[in-house]
Amino acid sequence: MGEIENRPAPVFRRICLAGTNAGAYCKQDSECPGSACADRNVFNFTVAVMFNASSAQLTSIQTLITSMSAVLFDVTDGQAEIGTVTIHNDAISSAQADLVVQPSTNDTWWNANSGHYRTGGTMNVSINYINDPANQGAILAHEFSHLVFDARDEYESRVAGCGALNGGASCPVPASGVNTGLMDGNGTELCWGQGNPGDLTDVSGGDHDPTNVTEQSSCRNNRSVWDQLVWAWPSTFLKPVGAPDPEANGAVVNPPNFVITANNVRVVLVLDESGSMNNESPSRMQRLQVAAGDFIATAENGTELGIVSYSDTANPADGHSGLAIAPLVANRAAWNNEVSGLSPGGWTNIGDGLQKAKDMIVAAGGVTANTYIVLMTDGLNNRPSPQATADADLQAKIDDLLASGIPVYVTCTGGDLGLQSQCAEIGAGTNGFYSDSADAARMPEVFVDFHERITGYQAISSLYGNFASDQQYNPVSIFVDEGSQSVSFSLLWQDSSTKVSMIVVDPDGVTHQTTPIPQGMHVRLPNPKAGEWQMVIDPSGRSESDFVARAYTHNRINDFKAYLRHNSIAPNEEMYIYAVAKSFGGPITNQTQNLTAEVTLPDGSRQTVELVDTGRDAAGHGDDMARD
Secondary structure, three states: OOOOOOOOOOEEEEEEOOOOOOOOEOOOHHHOOOOOEEEEEEEEEEEEEOOOOOHHHHHHHHHHHHHHHHHHHHHOOOOEEEEEEEEEOOOOOOOOOOEEEEOOOOOOOEEEOEOOOOOOOOEEEEHHHHHOOOOOHHHHHHHHHHHHHOOOOOEEOOOOOOOOOOOOOEOOOHHHOOOOEHHHHOOOEOOOOOOOHHHHHOOOOOOOOOOOOEHHHHHOOOOOHHHHHHHHOOOOOOOOOOOOOOOHHHOOOOOOEEEEEOOOEEEEEEEEOOHHHHOOOOOHHHHHHHHHHHHHHHOOOOOEEEEEEEOOOOOHHHOOOEEEEEEOOOOOHHHHHHHHOOOOOOOOOHHHHHHHHHHHHHHOOOOOOEEEEEEEEOOOOOOOOOHHHHHHHHHHHHHHHHHHOOOEEEEEOOOOOOHHHHHHHHHHHOOOEEOOOOOHHHHHHHHHHHHHHHOOOEEEEEEEEEOOOOOOOOOEEEEEOOOOOEEEEEEEEOOOOOOOEEEEEOOOOOEEEOEEEOOEEEEEEEOOOOEEEEEEEEOOOOOOOEEEEEEEEEOOOOOEEEEEOEOOOOOOOOOOEEEEEOOOOOOOOOOOOOEEEEEEOOOOOEEEEEEOOOOOOOOOOOOOOOOO
16 A cells, blocks of 8 residues: 555454453354454555664664554554554655655654545654654554544644634543543544533543534534544444443454565566567667667666566567566676567557566565566557456556555557557556657657666756757756765667767766767766766767757755645635655755745646745644754
């Protein structure tokens, strides 16, 4: 599960809720003397650790999640717990994560996207928070409730756009002298009552006075948090008839099962070998061979790479490529020979190509923190026949890859009606990425871009042009920000007869040579000096060829994202947009600097807004980090 559409509901285990067999698995009520056999909701989720955590840090993360599970189990009266937790250590991307652990070096912070569980969103926490022994699972359970149950805070609104500030409303009612509601004081119960004095007997403090205007009551139609939980998951959770049981009906929480993956970059190229790949001149196959060759050439040593090709099937026994995943080394002849040996012929069975890629990933050790499929096709999926079977088969493969956490980066070339829609659906349906190459000449550019994205690089400069005889070749200037761990430069051209060269000059004037790739030049440099760099193109041997020059950086420190705090906005209500450092949790501005963001409104119009740095709204408050 992760930032994807239609996240699945929790899985279930049938258990005895109480009595002599409390917590035991069951099939019917007769197996539970003094109680009932009911569903326990088990949430499996994924953690992206955005740095290479030590063994001790990984243990701390597991301890926090175990504590969170116990709190969730308590506040839901034994109806919810955490099941399997997959921890991707040193993850390049957090796109598949439900919980993102950031290596914040200057702050202790946490937050979550309220109500985004089915459509995306994450919980975020800094390692500083996890390492603080005073922080147990209640605060993370609080954020989990924001994300999964769409619950809001049970105290007066800090957000003027969601109910008036009344200066003191809270749950439970302050007069009761108890303040242990999970969404109020990070306690051990959910607010649950409806203003009935008979409900105020819950000594754990889980009551709710609807006359108090809290964030939850004003933003969720006066529902208490318990009502919100049942409203969000009506077929999976039951609200207690009376006061919630502070001891979870005597049931015992099961410990989560933790799976920690390696951080290897593991990629399978899935390449179209159907008959239509002979079309055009140069042929689509020739363009693909250049593109795949560029991918192989620009990847770093140690990248684990496999190759699958497909037409009617993807079976190596039918003559298709099936080069098993192995770490790239300096001599890459095995991979290049596999690509140069591709031969078009037959129909298009994308589903089988994806299945063979998944099988190859499993055989290599399974899904790592950074496992991907790169898919290229020039036609609509049409095998196995008839078409209805082909459609169902491809959809099943997409669903399976989504469930397995394997994103597909896909590009399509050609003009078949519906082709681009098919490819966009494969990318979105696997939580991957789609880039158009309707013009086959763009394939090399797309493949290089896929590699850089997969390995955590972001484009910082692009120049498109043509090596015309009268073109001036002024150096291309690129600013590389401080904190960059690596920088890469590529020059790609479309005409195979072109023999252009390029050098890169750093801010100190030092020249760096680039290396030839199938139709271009490339260099990757670690720990680049911050400042103005230049790409200098030598036009000797040029032809009338289009080209693209591009620079990328790997800079986790200064990378950031913008998001809405809440996913549903009432008409005329104020909307709050946040920008936070994506990976390091550090500040992205100081209080004299602002950022701008472009917002797309429901009618399709766009509005530019300014993000103002106001610091935290309250001392020690964890929803907002300092200088965000």
